[in-house]
Amino acid sequence: PNTQSVKFARVPHPSPLPAAKRAELLKNPGFGRVFTDHMVTIHYSDAEGWHDAKIEPRAPIPMDPAAAVLHYAQEIFEGLKAYRTADGGATLFRPEENARRFQQSAKRLAMPILPESVFLEACDLLVSTDRAWIPDGDGSLYLRPFMFANENFLGVKPSSGYLFMVIASSVGSYFKTDAPAVSVWVSTEYTRAAPGGTGAAKCGGNYAASLLAQAEATKHGCDQVVFLDAVEQRWIEELGGMNVFFVFDDGSLSTPPLGGTILPGITRSSLITLAKDKGIKVREERYSIDQWRTDAGTGRLREAFACGTAAVVTPIGTVRSKDGEFKIGNGGSGAKTEELKAALVGIQRSRAPDPHGWIHKV
Numbered sequence: 059p060n061t062q063s064v065k066f067a068r069v070p071h072p073s074p075l076p077a078a079k080r081a082e083l084l085k086n087p088g089f090g091r092v093f094t095d096h097m098v099t100i101h102y103s104d105a106e107g108w109h110d111a112k113i114e115p116r117a118p119i120p121m122d123p124a125a126a127v128l129h130y131a132q133e134i135f136e137g138l139k140a141y142r143t144a145d146g147g148a149t150l151f152r153p154e155e156n157a158r159r160f161q162q163s164a165k166r167l168a169m170p171i172l173p174e175s176v177f178l179e180a181c182d183l184l185v186s187t188d189r190a191w192i193p194d195g196d197g198s199l200y201l202r203p204f205m206f207a208n209e210n211f212l213g214v215k216p217s218s219g220y221l222f223m224v225i226a227s228s229v230g231s232y233f234k235t236d237a238p239a240v241s242v243w244v245s246t247e248y249t250r251a252a253p254g255g256t257g258a259a260k261c262g263g264n265y266a267a268s269l270l271a272q273a274e275a276t277k278h279g280c281d282q283v284v285f286l287d288a289v290e291q292r293w294i295e296e297l298g299g300m301n302v303f304f305v306f307d308d309g310s311l312s313t314p315p316l317g318g319t320i321l322p323g324i325t326r327s328s329l330i331t332l333a334k335d336k337g338i339k340v341r342e343e344r345y346s347i348d349q350w351r352t353d354a355g356t357g358r359l360r361e362a363f364a365c366g367t368a369a370v371v372t373p374i375g376t377v378r379s380k381d382g383e384f385k386i387g388n389g390g391s392g393a394k395t396e397e398l399k400a401a402l403v404g405i406q407r408s409r410a411p412d413p414h415g416w417i418h419k420v
C-alpha cells in the first residue's frame with residue numbers, strides 16, 4: 059500500500075505546558091531532553107494497512123511485554139530539523155530525503171513502506187502544531203520519526219503490526235564541549251557494520267552495537283568514536299552518529315564512499331553538492347587510518363570534520379587511538395570547514411538563496 063493515504067485525527071492537548079515554563083526550557087535545551095506537547099501516531103497491520111493516524115498529546119505508549127521490538131529490535135528511525143522563519147512560519151531541510159531513507163531502512167528491516175506523502179504530512183503536522191517549541195537563535199526543533207514492531211509474538215519473523223510515530227525535541231548543539239573542535243577515538247576493537255549487514259539502514263540496532271565503542275571513546279576523553287571497516291580494520295567509515303570529511307592542502311575534499319556499511323547522510327550529500335557548486339573537488343574514496351595519521355603529520359591533510367543533522371558541521375581537532383594521538387591542523391577549526399558550514403547553515407536557516415530547492419515550507 060505504498061500510495062495509501064491516511065486521514066489524521068487531531069486531539070489537542072488539554073493542558074499544554076504554560077508559555078513561561080516552555081521559555082525556561084528553551085533557554086538552554088541541550089540535545090534530546092526537552093520534548094514538545096504533541097506526537098503523531100499511525101498504526102499498521104497486515105490486514106488494514108496504515109490506519110488510525112492521530113496527532114495527540116505526547117504520552118507514554120502502552121506496550122505488551124511480548125511486543126516484537128523488545129525482543130528482536132525490529133525498529134527504524136529518522137532525524138531531521140525544523141527551523142523558525144522570520145515570517146512566523148517554519149521550514150524543514152530536505153524532508154523528502156528522510157522519507158526515502160526511511161523507506162530504504164524499512165525494506166532492510168522487513169517492515170512496511172510508509173508512503174512519502176504520509177511521512178511528510180506527519181512531520182508538517184507536528185511542526186505546525188508545536189511551532190512554539192522551536193527555539194530562537196541557533197536552536198532548532200529536532201524531529202524523530204520512528205517505527206517499531208508491535209505484534210505480540212516470540213517467533214522470529216517480520217511482525218504483522220507496527221506503530222509509526224513522530225516526536226519532537228527542542229535542541230541546541232549536539233556536543234556539550236565549548237572547544238573549537240571535537241576529539242575522536244578510533245575503535246580498533248569494535249566495528250559498526252559488515253558487508254551485507256544493516257550499516258546503511260537507520261535502525262536502532264546499529265546504535266546499540268555502537269554504544270560500547272562510544273563509551274570507550276568517552277573513557278579516553280573523546281567526543282565521538284570513529285569506526286573502521288569490518289573486513290580489513292583499516293578504512294575509515296564514519297563516526298557513531300555522523301559522517302566524516304577530509305580537507306587536503308590542494309583544497310580538495312574526500313569522504314568515505316557509500317558501500318552499504320555506512321549511513322547515506324543527507325548532510326553528507328548536501329555538502330558534496332555545495333562543495334561542487336563552489337568548484338571544490340570532492341572524491342568519494344576510501345581513506346585509511348594510517349594515511350590519515352601520515353597526512354596529518356606531513357600537513358597534506360589540513361582539516362577534518364564530522365557532519366550530520368544533529369552535528370551539522372563539526373570540526374575534528376584531535377584523533378586518538380591505542381597507537382597514540384595526533385592533531386589535525388592547529389587542533390581547531392579550518393577555513394574550508396567554516397566555509398562549507400556557513401553555506402549549509404545559510405540555506406537551512408533561509409538566510410541564503412536555495413538554488414537546489416532543499417527548503418520545505420511547513
Ligand code: PLP
Nearest residue numbers: 299300301321323324325366367
Ligand atoms: N551516520 C550516522 C551513523 C548517523 O547516525 C547520522 C545521523 O543521522 C549520519 C551519519 C548523518 O546523517 P544525516 O546527515 O542524514 O543526518
Ligand code: COI
Nearest residue numbers: 137138299366367368369
Ligand atoms: C542525527 O543526526 O539525526 C542522528 O541520528 C545522530 C544521533 C543523534 C543519533
